[in-house]
Amino acid sequence: MKICIIFMPKLVVMPNEKRNKRVATAIVIAVIALITIILESAVGSFPFAIFSFPLNILCILLWLFTLCHLYRNRATSTIAQMMLSREATWLSLLIMAVTGIALGLERKPSSDSWAVVTGILFVLSHLTFVILRGCRVAGGIRWRFTLTHVGLWLALVAGFWGAPDREQLRISVNEQPSSEAYTIKGELRRLPYDIRMEDFDIELSANGTPENYEARVNIDGISITLRVNHPYNRTIAEKVYLVSHSTSVVGKRYLILEIVTEPWQWLSAAGIVMLIGGAVLLFLRGPKNRKS
Numbered sequence: 001m002k003i004c005i006i007f008m009p010k011l012v013v014m015p016n017e018k019r020n021k022r023v024a025t026a027i028v029i030a031v032i033a034l035i036t037i038i039l040e041s042a043v044g045s046f047p048f049a050i051f052s053f054p055l056n057i058l059c060i061l062l063w064l065f066t067l068c069h070l071y072r073n074r075a076t077s078t079i080a081q082m083m084l085s086r087e088a089t090w091l092s093l094l095i096m097a098v099t100g101i102a103l104g105l106e107r108k109p110s111s112d113s114w115a116v117v118t119g120i121l122f123v124l125s126h127l128t129f130v131i132l133r134g135c136r137v138a139g140g141i142r143w144r145f146t147l148t149h150v151g152l153w154l155a156l157v158a159g160f161w162g163a164p165d166r167e168q169l170r171i172s173v174n175e176q177p178s179s180e181a182y183t184i185k186g187e188l189r190r191l192p193y194d195i196r197m198e199d200f201d202i203e204l205s206a207n208g209t210p211e212n213y214e215a216r217v218n219i220d221g222i223s224i225t226l227r228v229n230h231p232y233n234r235t236i237a238e239k240v241y242l243v244s245h246s247t248s249v250v251g252k253r254y255l256i257l258e259i260v261t262e263p264w265q266w267l268s269a270a271g272i273v274m275l276i277g278g279a280v281l282l283f284l285r286g287p288k289n290r291k292s
Contacts (some may be wrong), residue, residue, distance in 0.1 A: 128153065
């Protein structure tokens with residue numbers, strides 16, 4: 001509704017502030033979407049490899065500093081007001097739902113598109129503003145709110161900013177020790193330890209196809225047993241998977257192992273624990289009755 005004030009000798013129409021904010025929000029979102037489409041067409045996939053450690057740490061600090069500065073000046077900052085609006089909340093939920101469905105329907109999920117990166121960064125920024133606004137009240141810290149929201153924030157940050165540091169290698173091993181692994185792009189990586197195959201067993205079905213198999217390998221002097229979907233946790237950030245086995249033309253057996261290194265996995269685990277803790281506290285509290 002427009003509020004009209006008669007001011008002689010002409011009529012002045014006061015703008016609807018709420019409508020203007022929605023229009024500004026729509027314009028900002030449209031501009032971001034347009035830039036994303038242009039970058040996707042011109043550059044291709046998002047260059048995650050550039051933002052590996054320590055550049056991702058510097059980006060996080062700069063990103064958080066910018067968000068905190070905008071929050072402190074939220075009374076005059078259009079961006080802060082937009083990120084704290086109800087429309088931003090609905091948009092974040094929509095982005096998470098659409099991104100999850102899109103990646104789930106792909107045969108080979110790819111999270112390095114500019115659209116996915118922009119959407120996740122928007123969700124993280126909105127969540128940061130929500131945490132800054134709601135973690136404290138007059139009586140102190142809102143622990144249930146803080147644990148659930150900060151836990152979700154840590155899990156998303158670890159997956160997003162930690163993605164450039166994730167490394168996936170494959171190595172072919174036989175009875176001879178080897179440390180030469182290769183990336184998906186075929187680049188050579190030398191492991192700081194040796195791996196050699198000790199033996200492997202195969203269980204065949206009635207028609208002769210493999211049903212189950214396990215392998216015994218020696219990793220850095222430690223003898224372990226690997227099975228499909230049962231990796232060996234060499235460290236808190238490194239897992240070794242059994243991918244395949246084969247016999248060459250000359251009868252020489254070998255294994256294909258996959259080594260996945262995720263240095264940010266501990267942060268993701270901490271976020272999940274906090275998220276579960278906050279959910280438990282919410283459950284123990286139960287519904288709160290308010291008198292009108």
